[in-house]
Amino acid sequence: MRTEERQIFGEYIKSEGLKETAPRNRILNAFLNSEDHVSAEDIYLLVNRGKRKVGFTTVYRTMKLISDCGLAREVMFDDGIARFEHTLGRKHHHHLICTRCRKVIEFTSKTMEDAEQALLKKNEFELQYHKYEIFGLCKACREQVGHK
Amino acid sequence: MRTEERQIFGEYIKSEGLKETAPRNRILNAFLNSEDHVSAEDIYLLVNRGKRKVGFTTVYRTMKLISDCGLAREVMFDDGIARFEHTLGRKHHHHLICTRCRKVIEFTSKTMEDAEQALLKKNEFELQYHKYEIFGLCKACREQVGHK
DNA sequence: AACGAAATTGAAAATCATTTTCAATATATA
DNA sequence: TATATATTGAAAATGATTTTCAATTTCGTT
Numbered sequence: 338m339r340t341e342e343r344q345i346f347g348e349y350i351k352s353e354g355l356k357e358t359a360p361r362n363r364i365l366n367a368f369l370n371s372e373d374h375v376s377a378e379d380i381y382l383l384v385n386r387g388k389r390k391v392g393f394t395t396v397y398r399t400m401k402l403i404s405d406c407g408l409a410r411e412v413m414f415d416d417g418i419a420r421f422e423h424t425l426g427r428k429h430h431h432h433l434i435c436t437r438c439r440k441v442i443e444f445t446s447k448t449m450e451d452a453e454q455a456l457l458k459k460n461e462f463e464l465q466y467h468k469y470e471i472f473g474l475c476k477a478c479r480e481q482v483g484h485k
Numbered sequence: 486m487r488t489e490e491r492q493i494f495g496e497y498i499k500s501e502g503l504k505e506t507a508p509r510n511r512i513l514n515a516f517l518n519s520e521d522h523v524s525a526e527d528i529y530l531l532v533n534r535g536k537r538k539v540g541f542t543t544v545y546r547t548m549k550l551i552s553d554c555g556l557a558r559e560v561m562f563d564d565g566i567a568r569f570e571h572t573l574g575r576k577h578h579h580h581l582i583c584t585r586c587r588k589v590i591e592f593t594s595k596t597m598e599d600a601e602q603a604l605l606k607k608n609e610f611e612l613q614y615h616k617y618e619i620f621g622l623c624k625a626c627r628e629q630v631g632h633k
Numbered sequence: 634a635a636c637g638a639a640a641t642t643g644a645a646a647a648t649c650a651t652t653t654t655c656a657a658t659a660t661a662t663a
Numbered sequence: 664t665a666t667a668t669a670t671t672g673a674a675a676a677t678g679a680t681t682t683t684c685a686a687t688t689t690c691g692t693t
Contacts, residue, residue: 546681
């Protein structure tokens with residue numbers, strides 16, 4: 338399973354003159370089996386549920402490789418913790434983030450994309466990357482907090 | 486000058502049972518005379534150009550007071566450095582950020598706001614705050630880098 | 634004008650996510 | 664299989680920000 342992702346990672350490793358190792362494979366698997374928006378700590382905990390241990394340092398380093406080869410994108414919300422989301426075969430999106438339960442909803446909007454294009458042209462700005470993050474309360478949390 | 490801002494700060498200080506001090510006034514002045522998007526370090530340097538010195542700690546603490554009383558908003562781009570922008574009499578906006586020269590252009594867009602409202606309703610999400618940051622190269626940097 | 638309770642200051646230490654260092658270990662090519 | 668090179672992970676370093684705490688300042692009250 339996840340053959341395509343493994344292959345991409347393997348080829349990247351090879352093309353960079355790096356080596357395939359057990360810790361790297363363990364971390365890649367943990368990431369591939371994770372849901373979106375996992376932090377380095379999340380991966381560290383997932384990977385170390387079993388007998389053999391992997392250090393924090395290796396998790397950070399390997400997540401960088403996984404990002405560099407295009408399987409993940411690092412996103413930084415404003416709690417100062419880097420999180421990783423899957424990118425293979427997914428289209429670019431933005432986030433609705435619940436500040437109470439930390440649930441993340443992804444969204445895209447053609448209208449917004451068009452407005453952004455116009456804005457870039459008007460300001461003669463060359464896009465590198467962008468983030469649109471909307472923080473608030475999700476439906477479930479709104480109900481629990483009593484905001485109807 | 487900046488009477489209104491000073492008054493707002495003074496009243497906030499009083500209403501919270503805090504005290505007016507020289508360091509606080511010096512920091513407030515530095516912020517009021519600064520352009521937008523200054524970091525704590527920027528303020529620290531501005532405030533300490535003269536004879537009497539103010540510590541880093543006090544700058545951080547006072548910038549928090551200035552934010553709490555509504556004169557500033559703390560914004561966090563993704564370089565991990567908190568910056569402060571003026572809020573009095575300014576309307577909410579988003580940012581185009583040049584990754585080369587760090588120039589910041591503010592923008593607003595009715596189209597995007599409307600799209601956001603629709604999105605919030607559709608996801609039954611209650612907005613707390615949001616950020617739309619577009620990173621890239623400004624016109625000047627594009628030319629210097631040779632991207633026509 | 635001085636008193637004293639309460640707030641403030643700032644230097645140094647603590648925090649916290651992440652990165653670097655470096656000696657010991659593992660990989661893969663010849 | 665040897666050997667050069669990459670990897671690992673514990674511990675120390677980093678860098679922005681926060682906390683601690685003893686010394687100092689403020690301000691309402693004498």
